[in-house]
Amino acid sequence: MSDHDLLAHLARFAGALREHGVRVALGDELDAAAALGLVDLADRAEVRRALLMSLKVRHRDRSAFDALFSRLWTADAPGGRGPSETPRANPRPGRFHGPSNPSPRALLPAGAAAGGEANAQAEGGAPGYSREALLRRKPFDECTDSDLADMEVLLARLSLRLATERSRRLVPTRGRGQADLRRSFRRSLATGGELVSLARRARALEVPRLVVLCDTSGSMDPHARFLLAFILSLKRAAARTEVFAFNTELVRVTPWLRPGRIGPTLERLAAGVPDWSGGTRIGESLAEFVSRHLQETVSARTTVVILSDGLDRGDPAVLVGAMRAIAARARQVIWLNPLLGDPRYRPEARGMEVALPFVDRFAPAHNLESLERFLTLIAA
């Protein structure tokens, strides 16, 4: 087999990996080509190891890699024949091709039917309030489409107030802080080596790190659109926020959340998240989060935000285990429950009850005002 065949095969293999969601860059392919030049090509195990290392395949992508490797990389003839069975044959279920489930319910103006009475009350009474003040207190499930559009504007402003915290990193400051000898000394050169004033460094301000787990089951539908707008605005302020959606299974939706119009984002999500507005298995979903994503996304500085009504139909023991693991690792766990806005509500749903001991803050999320208050929680 010629070098050319080998390279062509490598390129096809890398392409197949990309189609299966394994991130491989051109530079990685070059590294792989160099690595293959250094190992015994007849030794299949050795070739596999060299590819794993030089393509920098993450541990979580390893099973996808192995499946493709055994299918496409034949030891005797790496050129030509191998990839003829195209990897397109088996797209990952649940991604863009997945069972499309556009859930019209989530996209409809949620409270269009339910909110008649409250609407009338809000619009008619209380002349002292500005329209903005009214919007702030209006429960999401009573909002009309145009209310929502106005609220989105408010939300965009809201996230600018996102609380910040001090990092351990030191940056130059004009105010107080520890002495920075390096800069002080350089500055003293201007005054002939006389230290007239000390330069100082203080701890840098950092935006909080957030991981948001959002329930998208049917029972959350009335709030979904709005909470999503909220998450989008959070992401605008704290760009590294990771977002996961769950109902019966867990999907990482961070890559789909681009700042922009909320409508199209929501449609993309509804199509991409399997079983959108279906049932809930909070316990299993959170357990999956713990086993697949917890280590990489949550550190001792991360605040984990769970947006859910806690109506779980799964095994409470699974939920307890997952909540314990999350609470042990995260800085704090905040559970935002849209139902909590109702004064008659008691967290008696079985899922909610068992999860509460592991939650640092339990807060409502039924209107704009409650979300505003949440932003200050992140800092504390």
Place this chain on the structure above:
Amino acid sequence: MQEAMDACAYIAEPAIATAVYLAREMRKPLLVEGDAGVGKTEIAKVLAQITGTELIRLQCYEGLDANTALYEWNYQRQILRLRMSERDGQDPAQLEAVIFGRDFLLERPLLRAITRREGPAVLLIDEIDRADEAFEAFLLEVLSDFQVTIPELGTIRAEHVPSVVLTSNQSREIGDGLRRRCLYLYIEHPSLEKEVCILRAKVPGVSERFAVEISRFVQSLRRRPTGRPPGIAETLDWARALVSLHRDRLDAETVEETLGCLVKDERGARELKRAEVTALLAEAQPAEAAAG
């Protein structure tokens, strides 16, 4: 490579040997990830031992910055020198050349790895995931060119390009830029055979049979769904403790007394109840269970 590593009592799996070989041949840094206690740091130590060179270690922590990692001027000495020369009335230009000379430079690990004269060093950048992204970006620059610019001195190029090993405990995801610049190795927990070999090599006075028994117990412990799985470092601690207690077989009582070496969180220890210890023991001693 594997033989050389064996000689240093490091039982290398083929994957590790291949990674070290490729990293050296391709002159790329090696990024090693894996659970705590699987022997990530040990790779760098053994590599230094094999090549008979110095191991330069940079332990990362949150807030680590270029001053601590790269270089710092010895300000106290510089000021002292200035004060002394004021009396002699030295030429200012000459004075500047002196106080910003190599003698007044404190080399931190990265600069030391680059400027080492006696041959390439092994540079271990440990727990890179603890440092922040800003530092990662800075590191990227150093690792790609192996040169450092100090404004007062000019650019310093590496005399010999060091072998670089980076380790990460995956407390956060390493940026794509840095990952791409490296070769990537994920270390798993060792297999039963490998763990027995390691025990035999590292713990003097442990018999083959006892090593198998200990390894089986630890392997079944790792398969339990809850709690943090013990690493090979913990197995070694445990085996050493058992040997120094003059035990040569496991029983429920011994296990409970010495469990602190193996299970290092309070909840894990509490959850590992007597019944479960007995079950794990039965798995670890299949021959005797069958006999008895």
